[in-house]
Amino acid sequence: MIENETSHAGQVTHAGDSRRLGVLISGRGSNLQAMIAAVADGRLDAAIVVVISNRAGAGGLDRARAAGIETVVLEYGAFTSREDYDAALVAELRRQEVSLVCLAGFMRLLSASFVEAFPNRILNIHPSLLPAFPGLHGQDQAWRYGVKVAGATVHIVTPELDGGPIVSQATVAVEENDTPASLAAKILVEEHRIYPEAIGVVLAGGWRIEGRRFLRS
Numbered sequence: 001m002i003e004n005e006t007s008h009a010g011q012v013t014h015a016g017d018s019r020r021l022g023v024l025i026s027g028r029g030s031n032l033q034a035m036i037a038a039v040a041d042g043r044l045d046a047a048i049v050v051v052i053s054n055r056a057g058a059g060g061l062d063r064a065r066a067a068g069i070e071t072v073v074l075e076y077g078a079f080t081s082r083e084d085y086d087a088a089l090v091a092e093l094r095r096q097e098v099s100l101v102c103l104a105g106f107m108r109l110l111s112a113s114f115v116e117a118f119p120n121r122i123l124n125i126h127p128s129l130l131p132a133f134p135g136l137h138g139q140d141q142a143w144r145y146g147v148k149v150a151g152a153t154v155h156i157v158t159p160e161l162d163g164g165p166i167v168s169q170a171t172v173a174v175e176e177n178d179t180p181a182s183l184a185a186k187i188l189v190e191e192h193r194i195y196p197e198a199i200g201v202v203l204a205g206g207w208r209i210e211g212r213r214f215l216r217s
C-alpha cells in the first residue's frame with residue numbers, strides 16, 4: 001500500500017514525496033493532459049515528476065513539456081530484451097523517486113519484474129468495463145459486440161493484462177446511432193474524469209485489497 005502523509009483533523013496535506021507520479025505514454029496523451037489539469041486546478045494533490053514515452057513522436061510529450069514536466073523517451077529498439085527495457089524504465093522511475101506509476105495509453109506489455117518493482121503502485125486506464133473487452137481497442141470491441149452500456153476502468157496493474165483490482169469505473173450508454181468513433185469519444189470524456197479521481201483515491205491511502213476487491217472502508 002502507498003504510504004500516505006500523516007494528516008490530522010483540519011490539517012491540509014501537500015504534495016510531498018509520497019505523491020510523486022510517473023506517467024507512461026505512447027501517444028496523444030489526453031489522459032496525461034487530464035492529470036496535468038487536475039493537478040493545476042487543485043483537484044489532484046500530486047506532482048507529475050516525469051513523463052516517459054516509448055515513442056519519440058508521442059504527442060503527449062509536447063503536452064508534458066508545455067507543462068514544464070521532465071520527459072524521457074525510452075525506445076524499445078535500443079534494448080535487447082523486454083527485461084532490459086523494463087529494468088531501464090524502473091531505473092528511471094526510481095531516479096525520480098516516483099511513488100505511483102500511471103499508465104496512460106502506454107502500449108507495451110510490462111514484465112512481472114516491472115510490476116513487482118512497484119507492488120500495487122501502478123495504475124492503468126482501460127476504455128471498457130473490465131473484465132469485458134480487455135486488450136486492444138476495447139471501445140471497438142464493445143461496439144461490435146452490441147453492448148448497450150460501455151465505459152472505462154481504472155485498475156491496479158498486475159502481470160495479467162488488464163486484469164488487476166478495479167479502483168473505479170464509469171459507464172456510458174451506447175446509442176443506436178453511435179459509431180465506434182463516437183462511442184470512443186464518449187468513453188474518453190469519462191476516462192478524463194475518473195483517472196485523476198482514482199489517482200487521488202489511491203494516493204490518499206486507507207484502502208486495502210481483499211481477493212480482487214479494492215475496498216476503501
Ligand code: GRF
Pocket residue numbers: 025026027028029030031032060104105106125126127188191
Ligand atoms: C485511452 O483510451 C486509454 O483508455 C487507453 O489508451 C488511450 C490513451 O489515450 N489505455 P490518450 O493517449 O490518453 O489520449
